[in-house]
Amino acid sequence: MPEVFSLGPFLIPTVRLSLLLSLLLAIWLAARFAKSRQLDSEWIGNVAEISVWLGLIGARLGFVLANWSAYRNAPWTALYVWQPGYLPVAGLLFGGAYAFWRLRQRELTERGRYLQTLGSGFAVAALIFGAIYFSTTISFDNSLLRKGDTVPDFTLQNLDGEKVSFSDLEGRAVVLNFWATWCPPCRREMPLLDNIQKEYDPRGLTIVGIDLDEPLTAVKPFIEDMGVTYPIWVDAPGNSPGFDRSRDIYAQFGGVGLPTTIFVDAEGVIKSTQVGELSRAILENNIKAILPR
Numbered sequence: 001m002p003e004v005f006s007l008g009p010f011l012i013p014t015v016r017l018s019l020l021l022s023l024l025l026a027i028w029l030a031a032r033f034a035k036s037r038q039l040d041s042e043w044i045g046n047v048a049e050i051s052v053w054l055g056l057i058g059a060r061l062g063f064v065l066a067n068w069s070a071y072r073n074a075p076w077t078a079l080y081v082w083q084p085g086y087l088p089v090a091g092l093l094f095g096g097a098y099a100f101w102r103l104r105q106r107e108l109t110e111r112g113r114y115l116q117t118l119g120s121g122f123a124v125a126a127l128i129f130g131a132i133y134f135s136t137t138i139s140f141d142n143s144l145l146r147k148g149d150t151v152p153d154f155t156l157q158n159l160d161g162e163k164v165s166f167s168d169l170e171g172r173a174v175v176l177n178f179w180a181t182w183c184p185p186c187r188r189e190m191p192l193l194d195n196i197q198k199e200y201d202p203r204g205l206t207i208v209g210i211d212l213d214e215p216l217t218a219v220k221p222f223i224e225d226m227g228v229t230y231p232i233w234v235d236a237p238g239n240s241p242g243f244d245r246s247r248d249i250y251a252q253f254g255g256v257g258l259p260t261t262i263f264v265d266a267e268g269v270i271k272s273t274q275v276g277e278l279s280r281a282i283l284e285n286n287i288k289a290i291l292p293r
Contacts, residue, residue, distance in 0.1 A: 055095025062090020
């Protein structure tokens, strides 16, 4: 199962969607189990639902606090809940604390049955989510590059029309960001990428923006207007000998939507992939994992 699938112009992360659906399923199952056991199904459904929402809020809040340096200058971005950035442990603590507090309001002799029923709903949903998550880690196409693989060398051209290769970056941590001028989230994250490049360049990081399927004549003026300074690589004209095509490189990484960002360590090994718009916290966390030691 792919990690992300596209729905028109939208990118839907498989894991995050399946987690949300699994949590909704847990609420429904807990109420159904309660009804079959002749317990107060409305009460259990209410506890399960509020526990889920508090858990999601707690997971987001926990991640923001753990990465406060990335949110300090723009705290409102913590409300961009569609972006990745949730701390599961904090979510479990928030949601679990509420559920146990509500269970203490039941008669002592009832608590065990209500706890078991509530737990059963979440346990079944967790098993389903686990199966979906595991399926996203399996690839039946051995030609695709995945986490742990070494990036093969490839050659494109820079905005000056000069030949550039991935091997030119040997010994540096590399962030490959596939983008296009027509992609709104790609444009939004470019200033962030530029700031991060300037900040982490002395520590051995290079961010490379790889434009997808657009000519130099369209990309160069766009970048000049944007004012970003990190390297931008594009296709060479036609089928120039000695050059690769950005579309072929993108396909090797299993690209399904833009922007797609690949984090590669100084040994040329893929450490992680992020599909969709980047937040500063997610970007920094992934970069710190690939910086040269």
